[in-house]
Amino acid sequence: MYQLFILLHVFISICLILVVLMQSGRGGGVAGAFGGGGNQTVFGGRGATDFLGKATWGLGGGFMFTSLLLGILSSSRSEPGSVIEKTTAAPPRPSSTAPAVPGEQRAPAAPPAGEEPPGSAPEEPAAQPPSGGN
Numbered sequence: 806m807y808q809l810f811i812l813l814h815v816f817i818s819i820c821l822i823l824v825v826l827m828q829s830g831r832g833g834g835v836a837g838a839f840g841g842g843g844n845q846t847v848f849g850g851r852g853a854t855d856f857l858g859k860a861t862w863g864l865g866g867g868f869m870f871t872s873l874l875l876g877i878l879s880s881s882r883s884e885p886g887s888v889i890e891k892t893t894a895a896p897p898r899p900s901s902t903a904p905a906v907p908g909e910q911r912a913p914a915a916p917p918a919g920e921e922p923p924g925s926a927p928e929e930p931a932a933q934p935p936s937g938g939n
Contacts, residue, residue: 807878814871821864828857 807875807882810871810875810878814868814875817864817867817871821861821868824857824860824864828861
């Protein structure tokens, strides 16, 4: 049911956008944008203003109604309470790498069995350039 109202709300929103764009303003509306002069209208001389005005009012009312309805339905679907109260109620858990007490040092974790810890591998002697007699 909730998804049905969301689809209805989106449909009304798109229709409302189209109806508002079709209305003639100072520039002549969509008819003026496509080169159609101010005298030729689809609904007659005064009919376009009346029809588009009524459609705008009707779709605007439908938009307001579905907005309120979706707000009420979404508040009844979720858990009561504030989002802020929910996030501040649970203290953050310390991570495993951070010290538990400020100033306390943690020992580094031991490497897996069979591996040497980094930095303790024996270093190979640096290769010396061949000495040639010139």
